[in-house]
Amino acid sequence: MSTVGAGIPEPPREEPNSAWLSVSELDWVRGRIPLLYVEAVPVRVDGLGVVTQVGVLLRANSQGEITRTLVSGRVMYGETIRDALFRHLEKDLGPMAFPQLPASPVPFQVAEYFPIPGLSAYVDERQHAVSLAYVVPVTGTFEPRQDALELTWVTPAEASSPAFHAELEGGRGTLLRAALASVGVLG
Amino acid sequence: MSTVGAGIPEPPREEPNSAWLSVSELDWVRGRIPLLYVEAVPVRVDGLGVVTQVGVLLRANSQGEITRTLVSGRVMYGETIRDALFRHLEKDLGPMAFPQLPASPVPFQVAEYFPIPGLSAYVDERQHAVSLAYVVPVTGTFEPRQDALELTWVTPAEASSPAFHAELEGGRGTLLRAALASVGVLG
């Protein structure tokens, strides 16, 4: 049985600070501590700041189903929220997306994911995660770096439809609606 | 005595829709209706969206004193808040300021200016004005178009000092502090 905190071989360093936690350590933590996440809804805006397009990711989940999701990921130890947000945007949209992180650190919504449905609108079977969610204008070009991901752009009207929300995993349809409402374009 | 709404010669057209109100009509309105304003705190941000500099205007008031102020102006009939915000930013910073208007139309603060001190933190001897205030990142260059104005850039730390706030007219020191707090850089 693995002991924690001593004598652990270094895992491969794929992400900043990920060396701090092995897979089994992360599993242990996931059952005992709420994990902090950031989520981003990438948008394109016009010259007056009005949101004209909304970016949503397509992903094949572990059952091989194609689902829609948002840019999201964990905040690492020692990492600022802005750094985490930038890192996950770059990971999912590529290095040329040129995200304009908001000047305000206050999220448009706080999404609480629980392993068991019913405690909130959000479900994550793996863990209790609390996610700070931001709308982030992007101005560049996109090349998702993870094989399973594709970025699609839709209008706010499309993104507002119930059918579209149903395709988002883990209750993120609710989060997307809140994002659209926060920028005044929920149809 | 002037009558309103008929037979009024066209005033010079300096601003969109300003033809709707002559000086005497505006005076009449100012004593009877709260007027809607927008205000902007122009800022420079770094690559992660952190505010690094804050723009404040220098202006000679009617007594010939130099005071500090923010970008501000009235919302005209038929004009959206975004259009008004863009128009006043262009008027005060020049056409090359490239303001990034916020995706969200919700202001960081609502400032209520009354002719008589004490009703709120804000005073405007001319009128009852309600101002929606925004922090606006700018990325371009600046050439204030009105003779009496100069734009100065200060750090968030300088902009946080009580001495600096005292130089802002009409209680706008309070508004500037709220702006700095809303973007997490009030020192």
Added chain:
Amino acid sequence: MSTVGAGIPEPPREEPNSAWLSVSELDWVRGRIPLLYVEAVPVRVDGLGVVTQVGVLLRANSQGEITRTLVSGRVMYGETIRDALFRHLEKDLGPMAFPQLPASPVPFQVAEYFPIPGLSAYVDERQHAVSLAYVVPVTGTFEPRQDALELTWVTPAEASSPAFHAELEGGRGTLLRAALASVGVLG
């Protein structure tokens, strides 16, 4: 033809400061100045602050149709936003509603009503109005004081349905959705 600002007989005083504007004066203003409004979505909350019910008004419009609407009204000259919000809540819900006005003066949304559709999600044939909208918990009992009004309470889930939104006048379905999203209960 009426002259403005002098020699006008006192109109009946139904509202604070309403003496400042006669009907014809208000008509004149409505075509020339954006008017400032407040709107409120009254809600009931549980012991943890979660919204459990949403209050919506039923009103017969000028064509005799029954429509749904929100608490709303104009901000008068010299009146603070809080005073206006309280006054209109009392007018529409009665004196025993015990509204808990928010500690923050920042609205959850700014709704821009234009006489012509298409400029925004909101339409008001009479005027250009800019409305600061707030979610307001109420804890008392209700007796709408205006004959044509009835207050109905619905769950957040009911209030989230597209069918429900379609019954709200002037685009206020969009505003109600934004209200629900701002308090995390948009279904």
Added chain:
Amino acid sequence: MSTVGAGIPEPPREEPNSAWLSVSELDWVRGRIPLLYVEAVPVRVDGLGVVTQVGVLLRANSQGEITRTLVSGRVMYGETIRDALFRHLEKDLGPMAFPQLPASPVPFQVAEYFPIPGLSAYVDERQHAVSLAYVVPVTGTFEPRQDALELTWVTPAEASSPAFHAELEGGRGTLLRAALASVGVLG
């Protein structure tokens, strides 16, 4: 050396879910995961919602110095943010404080505490903690349940002074200023 995740005797149950982590486990986590906290600024409001008094805690720190601080505490596994906020308010203010938790789950500020100064305005030598901060009106009476704590009430003007902020530990003077600004009473 203790192993984690198996064979651990039950610790005393002082707080909901605290059984999940022993002291040594929490120490281990504190060096590897950002911990999620909530913080609250208790306030008294008048009938229109204007903040009239601000509650600050006095505490003796481990060096025996008296410092000022805010209501704060960790979010436990499986606990909602509202539950955590209520629990910590009750712990620090007593069961009769009657806090009115905000209808909106969006904090007025997100405070990032790092063990090393300079990464943000906030420092916590023990850990990397991310705190969601709320202004919470309270209407009851107070009896702090922990021996070392006393609750003092000050006016917004007093709470706005630099001298007062300097007495708050870990950078919470900055957080208190942001709280005051968010409710429009930062002097």
